[in-house]
C-alpha cells in the first residue's frame with residue numbers, strides 16, 4: 367500500500383497498533399507533504415524501529431516518470447508509469463495567477479465520449495487516492511515550485527471513483543497535507559447526476575465543473591453516451607441543486623466542435639437553458655485527436671458562439687489553449703505511447 371493512501375487518522379491507528387504515539391503521524395505527514403520526502407530514511411526525527419515498520423508496510427514511490435514534454439508556453443506534460451505498468455498523465459499549466467495541475471483519476475474511462483482520446487479506452491482500473499496525490503507531489507518536484515491550483519480533468523471520470531476522489535480532496539486540502547485551498551480545486555464531471563448531488567452535500571468548498579457540450583439531448587447523446595442515463599434536464603437540475611446547497615457558481619465546460627455543437631442557434635438554445643443559473647461557461651476549442659472524427663470549430667464560429675452567449679448576459683470565456691504543441695488534450699500523450 368502507498369503511504370499517501372492513508373488519512374491522518376488511519377495513520378494514527380496504524381501507529382497505535384504498533385505502539386507508537388499519535389504525534390509521530392504528524393511528523394510523518396510533515397515529511398510527506400511539506401518536505402516531499404522521497405524515502406522513509408530521510409525522516410530523520412523518527413526512531414529506526416518506526417522507519418523499519420513503515421518500510422515493511424508501505425511504499426512511498428508511486429510513479430515513475432516515463433517522459434516529460436515542455437511546451438513553448440511553459441506547459442509541462444508528464445507521462446508516468448504506475449507500479450503495475452499502467453500509464454497515466456498529468457499536465458502542469460503555468461497561469462498568471464499560479465501553477466495549476468490537471469490530474470488523472472482512472473486508467474482509461476468507461477464513459478466513452480465519442481470525441482475523447484481517453485474514452486476510446488475502456489477503464490482498466492481506478493487510481494487510489496495516493497496515486498492521485500502523488501501526481502501533485504511528483505510534479506512539484508519536477509518543477510521545483512509549489513502547485514497552487516488543482517483541476518481534476520485528466521483521464522477518467524472522477525465521480526466514477528468517488529471514494530478515492532474524496533479522500534484525495536481531503537488530503538490535498540488539509541493544512542497538514544498539501545494545504546491547497548478548496549477554492550483552488552476544481553473537479554470536472556461528465557454529469558453523473560447522483561454524484562453531483564452527493565458532492566453538493568460533501569461540505570468542503572471545492573469547485574464543480576460540468577461537461578455539458580450541448581444544450582439538448584439530440585446533440586449531447588451523439589457526443590456523450592452518458593446522456594442516455596443522465597439527460598440534459600437532469601444534469602441541469604443537479605446543477606441547480608448544487609448551487610442551492612453550496613451557493614457556489616458552477617463552471618459549464620463546452621468544447622466547440624465544427625458543425626456539431628458550434629452553430630449560433632445552438633448558442634441561443636444554450637443561453638436560454640442556462641438563463642438565471644449561477645454558472646459561467648468555459649468555451650474550449652476542440653483539440654483534434656486521431657481517435658475521433660471531429661474537427662475544431664473555425665475561429666469565426668468560436669467568436670460568434672461567444673457573442674451570442676454574451677448578448678444573453680451569460681458569463682462566458684473563450685479559452686486560450688495551452689500546450690497545443692505538446693498534445694495537452696486529455697489522454698493524448700498516453701495514447702501515443704501505447
Ligand code: SAH
Pocket residue numbers: 481482483518519520521522523524554555556557576577619621650651652653654655695696
Ligand atoms: N471525465 C471528466 C473529466 C476529464 S475530461 C469530464 O468529462 O468532465 C476533462 C475535459 O476535457 C472535459 O470537459 C472533456 O469533455 C474535455 N475533453 C476531452 N477530450 C477533449 C479534446 N480532445 N479536446 C478538448 N477537450 C476535451
Ligand code: SF4
Pocket residue numbers: 475476477478479482483484485486520521522523556696
Ligand atoms: Fe471520460 Fe471525460 Fe473523456 Fe468523457 S471526456 S471519455 S468522461 S475522460
